[in-house]
Amino acid sequence: MKNKSLSTSTIPTWCPGCYNFQILAGVKNALKGKEKNTAIVTGIGCHGKLFDYIALPGINTLHGRVPPTCLGLKIAKPELNVLGFSGDGDAYAEGIAHLIHAARYNSNFKYFVHNNRVFALTVGQPTPVSEKGFKDKTNPKGTKTPPINPIKLMLASGASFVARVFADVKQVEWVTKEALKHKGFAFIEILQPCLIFHPDKGLKEKTYMLEDEEHDKTNLEEAMKKAEEFDYNSINENTKIPLGIFYQTKKPVFEEEIRK
Amino acid sequence: MRMEILIAGPAGTGPNFITHILGELLIKKGYYVFYSRDYQSLIRGGHNFNILSFSDEPIYSNNSKIDILVALDEKSIQKHEKKLKEKGILIKGKEKNSYLLGAVAKTLGIEFSYIEENLKQKENFEENIKEAKKGYDSFEKKFEIRALKNKKIEFLNGSKGIAFGAVNSGLEFYYAYPMTPATPVLTELAQMSLENKHLTIELENEIAVVNAGIGSAITGAKVMVGTSGGGFDLMSEGLSLTGIAKVPLVFYLAQRPGPGTGVATYTAQGDLKLALNAGHGEFQRVVLAPGDPIEAQELVAQGFYFSHKFKIPSIIISDKHLGESFYSCSEKPKFIKINSKVKLERYNSYEKDSEGSATEDSRIIKENILRRKSKLKEIEKEAEKFEMFKFFGNKNSKNIVIGWGSTKGAILDAIKGLDIGFIQILYLSPFPKIEEIIKDKNLILVENNSTGQLGDVLREKTGILIEEGNKILRFDGRPFFADELKKEIEGRLR
Incomplete structure (x- = not known):
């Protein structure tokens, strides 16, 4: 189902078959009917090209600066739907301080992280979520540090909505709609294998939906346990990756609080 | 007549309380007052002092020699006694600060009713008035400060000027991270936001x-951000973004000595070239430098005006001395009306096409760059409608002092009685056309930095070189004293 009203004339330059196309389609589907009151903010990296393929106002901003830019938009126009998009380099390397504080502020914008566990647009260097031992031309001996777990980080930082999906049209559309229904900061990580630099073949088959289980998304401890099931480091025959909404709660919203 | 009073003591014991109220009393008496603050980067203890100068004619700076020393501890006496003039008076005591306020008011011959009236409007007034009376009665009258014809005077520091200017321009959002000496503007605006x-x-x-x-400004909102040296460095990536994305953002840059952490609570003018050049790539900006609290109000408004008219960043450059010194202001600021046509559309940190999407098309890149470049001419033309520089003193003199920003006060006081003109540059970018006025003149540069940055800019913009020997530069973190500066200037007159 194509949502033509949001299309631009720019021809996408993502690699053929890139999972970003799935994300783009899912987001556009979810935004149907919201075109008039929505702005998008993107960072720098492959994900950032999404700005060019969705005809919505906003800004394709600097690397790592998506959260404060979204915050500024929401502060100035609280009634606007604001969707921010980052890559894992954007969110977890360059801008990680902003990410933690975004969870603390709980401004009512939705933040999507296209996580392919690699700096793809700069041709394949490791990010903070690449597995230990990741090799590329800049790390011929392999990296020495384990990855961070962004879901745990967001839960610990007080995010009021924490979700993870796979880069699949239906999952992205569903989670976007859920996030838009949530009042407050929504953190959505999208596992998005990079066909060229981090293919993660068979990753999707290792995932399962929390919504299919008896997961209590209002329970922070339960959410933490679920978050620990996948450490972003080792993927083997036993790996099980939970997807869906880990945690959701109600918290005061920044742009409303500062006006009180 | 003119007098200087130095009030010194450990931080937290009240030199600021005494100084500020004394200033208010003298303004009430019809005098012009200026006071500067010298304080260390600590909260309690240490050694702070303020110098308050007052006169029956406008003054904007301090002299180095003092008439009265109010010392709240022994250290203050040791440090400042030698600055006392021959017949200078020392007022000392470990008593409460209102006691010493009473003491100095009595010494000056200010009636107690003035103190009473003033303190009544403040917190904890009963005890303060009692203490002040004790001090008042324990000292002898040494001067007779007669009441002058009352003028309408506002007692403002540069930070209040910046804040008032922003609010008068329709400020909607002020974003900041605390950093001295920009923080007083944050404090002022936060209080005003109530x-x-x-x-x-x-x-x-x-x-x-x-x-x-930037996120707020792209909706068309009036937005200002404020910081000092290192914080501005961190902002320069965003400044560059405002340049390409056409974001109307106003920056307040309060200078302190650098590089690095520098000297946090002291003054300098070392960031002029930073303001003019910060940010990668080529883009237009407006850089404005007020020299007093009234100009601060006017130039902040003009910064908003240029930012919203041309969708460019503006930088208001101030420093600790202007931001934290109090001036008696008798003029009313003139404000410019700001109509913003900025609205939420497709902004981009990349070169963008007609749809607002990123492009690598060589033709569009070149067009975009030429469009940004050609804005300079429009900005220059628009700027000519404003007072880009001020000329004080003798227009026909062959001597001209050139300065910018907070040195204005000391220069104005220093050139009194000299055969000299003074050009104060308010617009650093775009730069005013002053070649015709300054060519063939004996130019004397006064700046609070070690390299004479305005001198370099002047050379770049006009081709006119100021001799090394004619550069009066102070770079010890302290502002110029008018009397010392006068001697420096006198030695360079032709």
């Missing part, structure tokens, strides 16, 4: 501050 519509928002760092500022 009665006004604007919001002040403190974020996790200056990078968040500038980017949140």
Whole structure:
């Protein structure tokens, strides 16, 4: 189902078959009917090209600066739907301080992280979520540090909505709609294998939906346990990756609080 | 007549209380007052002092020799006694600060009713008035400060000027991260926000501050961000973004000595070239330098005007001396009306096409760059409608002092009685056309930095070189004293 009203004339330059196309389609589907009151903010990296393929106002901003830019938009126009998009380099390397504080502020914008566990647009260097031992031309001996777990980080930082999906049209559309229904900061990580630099073949088959289980998304401890099931480091025959909404709660919203 | 009073003591014991109220009393008496603050980067103890100067004619700076020393501890006496003039008076005591306020008011011959009236409007007044009376009665009258014809005077520091200017321009959001000496503007605006519509928002760092500022500004809102040296460095990536994306953002840059952490609570003019050149790539900006609290109000408004008219960043450059010194202001600021046509559309940090999408098309890149470049001519033309520089003193003199920003006060006081003109540059970018006025003149540069940055800019813009020997530069973190500066200038007159 194509949502033509949001299309631009720019021809996408993502690699053929890139999972970003799935994300783009899912987001556009979810935004149907919201075109008039929505702005998008993107960072720098492959994900950032999404700005060019969705005809919505906003800004394709600097690397790592998506959260404060979204915050500024929401502060100035609280009634606007604001969707921010980052890559894992954007969110977890360059801008990680902003990410933690975004969870603390709980401004009512939705933040999507296209996580392919690699700096793809700069041709394949490791990010903070690449597995230990990741090799590329800049790390011929392999990296020495384990990855961070962004879901745990967001839960610990007080995010009021924490979700993870796979880069699949239906999952992205569903989670976007859920996030838009949530009042407050929504953190959505999208596992998005990079066909060229981090293919993660068979990753999707290792995932399962929390919504299919008896997961209590209002329970922070339960959410933490679920978050620990996948450490972003080792993927083997036993790996099980939970997807869906880990945690959701109600918290005061920044742009409303500062006006009180 | 003119007098200097130095009030010194450990931080937290009240030199600021005494100084400020004394200033208010003298203004009430019809005098012009100026006071500067010298304080260390600590909260309690240490050694702070203020110098308050007052006169029956306008003054804007301090002299180095003092008439009265008010010392709140022994250290203050040791440090400042030698600055006392031959017949100077020492007022000392470990008593409460209101006691010493009473003592100095009595010494000057200010009636006690003035103190009573003033303190009544403040907190804890009963005890303060009692203490002040004790001090008043324990000292002898040494001067007779007669009441002058009352003028309408506002007692403002540069930070209040910046804040008032922003609010008068329709400020909606002020983003900041605390950093001396920019913080007083944040404080002032936060206090004013209790009665006004604007919001002040403190974020996790200056990078968040500038980017949140950009997020708000692209909706057409009137937004200002404020910081000092290192914080401005962190903002320069965002500044560059405002340049390509056409974001109307106003920056307040309060200078302190650098590089690095420098000297946090002292003054300098070392960031002029930073303001003019910060940010990668080529883009237009307006850089404005007020020299007193009235100009601060006017130039902040003009910064908003240029930012919203041309969708460019503006930088208001001030420093600790202007930001934290109090001036008696008798003029009313003139404000410019700001109509913003900025609206939420497709902004981009990349070169963009007609749809607002990123492009690598060589033709569009070149067009975009030429469009940004050609704005300079429009900005220059528009700027000519404003007072880009001021000329004080003798227009026909062959001697001209050139300065910018907070040195204005000391220069104005220093050139009194000299055969000299003074050009104060308010617009650093675009730069005013002053070649015709300064060519063939004996130019004397006065700046609070070690390299004479305005001199370099002047050379770049006009081709006119100021001789090394004619550069009067102070770079010890302290402002110029008018009397010392006068001697420096006199030695260079032709």
